[in-house]
Amino acid sequence: MPVTREDVLHIAELARLGVDAPRADELTKELSAILSHMEVLSQVDTATVPTTAGVAAGGTPLRPDVGVPALMSGTLASFAPKMRDGFFIVPRLATHEDSSESGA
Amino acid sequence: MSVDNYTQLGAAQIAPGVRAGKTSPAEMIRASFKRAADIGGGPDELNIILHADENASLEEAEQMQARIQSGTDIGVLAGVPVAIKDNIASLGLPTTCGSKILRGYVSPFEATAVARLRANGALIVAKTNMDEFAMGSSTENSAYGPTRNPLDVRCVPGGSSGGSAAAVAAGITPIALGSETGGSVRQPAAFCGVVGVKPSYGRVSRYGLVAFASSLDQIGVLGRTVDDAALGLESIAGFDKLDSTSSDADVPIYRLAALGKPAPEARNPDTEAIRIGRSPVPLPPPPGPTTLEGVVIGKPKEYFPDSLDPDIRRMCDRALDRFRSMGATVREISLPRSPLAIPVYYILAPAEASSNLARFDGVRYGLRVDPGKGLKAMYEATRSEGFGPEVTRRILLGTYVLSAGYYDAYYKKAQAVRTLIADDFRAVFTSGVHAIFTPTTPTTAFPIGAISDPYEMYLNDIFTVTANLAGVPAISVPIGRVRRLPVGGQIITAHFDEYAMFRVAYALEAGLGAEAHQ
Numbered sequence: 001m002p003v004t005r006e007d008v009l010h011i012a013e014l015a016r017l018g019v020d021a022p023r024a025d026e027l028t029k030e031l032s033a034i035l036s037h038m039e040v041l042s043q044v045d046t047a048t049v050p051t052t053a054g055v056a057a058g059g060t061p062l063r064p065d066v067g068v069p070a071l072m073s074g075t076l077a078s079f080a081p082k083m084r085d086g087f088f089i090v091p092r093l094a095t096h097e098d099s100s101e102s103g104a
Numbered sequence: 105m106s107v108d109n110y111t112q113l114g115a116a117q118i119a120p121g122v123r124a125g126k127t128s129p130a131e132m133i134r135a136s137f138k139r140a141a142d143i144g145g146g147p148d149e150l151n152i153i154l155h156a157d158e159n160a161s162l163e164e165a166e167q168m169q170a171r172i173q174s175g176t177d178i179g180v181l182a183g184v185p186v187a188i189k190d191n192i193a194s195l196g197l198p199t200t201c202g203s204k205i206l207r208g209y210v211s212p213f214e215a216t217a218v219a220r221l222r223a224n225g226a227l228i229v230a231k232t233n234m235d236e237f238a239m240g241s242s243t244e245n246s247a248y249g250p251t252r253n254p255l256d257v258r259c260v261p262g263g264s265s266g267g268s269a270a271a272v273a274a275g276i277t278p279i280a281l282g283s284e285t286g287g288s289v290r291q292p293a294a295f296c297g298v299v300g301v302k303p304s305y306g307r308v309s310r311y312g313l314v315a316f317a318s319s320l321d322q323i324g325v326l327g328r329t330v331d332d333a334a335l336g337l338e339s340i341a342g343f344d345k346l347d348s349t350s351s352d353a354d355v356p357i358y359r360l361a362a363l364g365k366p367a368p369e370a371r372n373p374d375t376e377a378i379r380i381g382r383s384p385v386p387l388p389p390p391p392g393p394t395t396l397e398g399v400v401i402g403k404p405k406e407y408f409p410d411s412l413d414p415d416i417r418r419m420c421d422r423a424l425d426r427f428r429s430m431g432a433t434v435r436e437i438s439l440p441r442s443p444l445a446i447p448v449y450y451i452l453a454p455a456e457a458s459s460n461l462a463r464f465d466g467v468r469y470g471l472r473v474d475p476g477k478g479l480k481a482m483y484e485a486t487r488s489e490g491f492g493p494e495v496t497r498r499i500l501l502g503t504y505v506l507s508a509g510y511y512d513a514y515y516k517k518a519q520a521v522r523t524l525i526a527d528d529f530r531a532v533f534t535s536g537v538h539a540i541f542t543p544t545t546p547t548t549a550f551p552i553g554a555i556s557d558p559y560e561m562y563l564n565d566i567f568t569v570t571a572n573l574a575g576v577p578a579i580s581v582p583i584g585r586v587r588r589l590p591v592g593g594q595i596i597t598a599h600f601d602e603y604a605m606f607r608v609a610y611a612l613e614a615g616l617g618a619e620a621h622q
Binding site: 003007008010011012014015016017018019027030031033034035037038040041042044046049050051052053054055056057058060061063068070071072073074075076078079080081082088090091092093094 | 195209210212213304305306319343345346348349350351352353441444446447448450451458462465466467468469470471472474476477478479480481482483484485487488491496497499500501503504507513514516517518519520521522523524526557558559562573574575599600
């Protein structure tokens with residue numbers, strides 16, 4: 001199985017997704033099954049093949065290097081979960097509990 | 105033109121009628137909402153529409169009527185009701201991407217494609233259901249429940265633009281916008297018996313399309329006819345300084361392709377009038393033995409495997425016979441790397457998605473779940489609560505293939521094979537082939553709940569995903585029915601050759617006539 005339970009928990013942390021134990025087991029199986037279908041690519045010789053990151057035919061047109069104003073019909077506060085004095089308010093970066101978990 | 109047969113009216117019939125005062129924008133709005141109510145487009149039945157506001161739409165229609173009466177040129181889509189997939193930002197109605205994480209979110213800006221529709225006189229009447237963040241092929245992954253296929257309510261409408269395809273198939277609007285990353289306009293168009301077009305990458309601005317996989321995403325158009333799809337695409341295509349990947353290549357008048365001539369020969373003295381909608385392009389001439397004279401249609405063997413459903417093969421063979429009877433040459437071709445497209449796509453698209461969807465973190469907009477344990481816990485709680493199972497699966501898959509130790513083996517490898525897939529298309533189109541014809545999907549619409557294995561669901565995209573990887577335009581056109589369910593035929597052309605694509609599509613539609621829906 002190409003993906004282990006530890007892999008799932010690791011990438012879930014990287015992606016900031018909480019995954020409980022039963023779901024981690026399911027995802028281990030699901031991701032392994034999906035990735036097993038990708039193995040076919042390893043048989044393709046791509047040693048001299050350039051990679052493709054985009055398919056904009058003829059390249060992308062250049063435009064003057066000036067900022068474009070963001071025209072918004074409403075204020076940030078109309079959709080932000082929490083704002084004060086024009087700033088987005090978020091929880092503290094770390095609590096004592098976080099600190100003890102990371103050993104900091 | 106009578107509003108009594110609203111569900112049969114194309115945009116190209118509605119707009120001249122509205123402009124001439126034979127009907128009013130408000131009548132069109134009322135007809136659209138009545139049709140949605142009659143057929144059960146709301147959440148308790150077909151679940152096609154996620155957001156709509158009849159009073160606001162009527163108010164907009166009244167304002168348009170006043171402008172018409174004052175002699176203002178309203179545009180080529182005057183008074184045409186249009187539905188928009190819920191991942192395309194629109195003012196006035198929410199944009200939720202079929203996700204809990206954006207429940208109730210109303211964008212403070214509008215997508216360029218939507219703004220251009222409005223500038224051409226369209227009336228935006230509804231936001232349509234979709235697979236969450238466009239991740240799916242059945243519209244079963246919506247946080248707001250599955251959409252049902254209007255042609256058989258036991259079946260899915262396809263996805264991820266299932267709500268838009270169903271809205272058009274049900275007669276709620278003649279045109280709808282969808283979006284494509286791997287076939288999400290063409291596949292539901294095929295399942296619902298309508299026309300669905302994905303333009304070349306760069307042809308339509310992505311500004312305001314909520315990003316899934318930015319190197320693949322394109323806004324597309326669904327219509328009941330090729331003519332409506334052409335009119336819709338013509339209205340939204342073209343350069344936009346707000347999208348750095350949009351092309352500044354000229355946009356032809358696609359509807360002239362109905363004349364069955366190559367672009368330089370498709371002259372019409374009333375060209376300017378056509379652009380502003382005063383003089384509809386004539387309907388395609390009855391297909392004759394020279395309609396497609398000189399056109400070479402490629403039939404790629406990889407898209408007609410021995411395992412293909414024999415009934416779908418039969419429908420495709422009938423379409424190919426029509427091409428031949430109209431003077432086209434059908435040539436056997438090969439796109440040898442196409443069988444690798446699904447593995448390539450399901451590495452690249454989740455990788456890009458894992459990055460794009462990082463923005464949904466509960467800080468600036470959308471859902472926030474704060475368990476009171478600091479910022480990181482807020483991120484995790486918000487995203488775990490807000491994203492559904494398929495989105496979670498794809499974010500994790502994308503994170504995995506981009507992570508240290510796997511990047512070269514998966515992501516970089518897939519990017520290289522993508523080059524080979526695009527090379528296959530280039531080779532075919534430079535060998536004298538003007539258009540490629542394939543089935544759009546390997547099956548007809550399947551029952552809701554029938555597919556539970558994720559990879560089996562991914563295989564729905566097997567014939568469509570290559571056009572996204574190569575960036576070329578493609579259209580799905582109805583070519584018949586199997587066991588009373590629609591079958592779509594796909595026409596693919598070279599980069600920015602939408603004109604040739606529409607020419608072949610118009611001819612096929614006219615050549616099949618009523619058989620396209622039998």
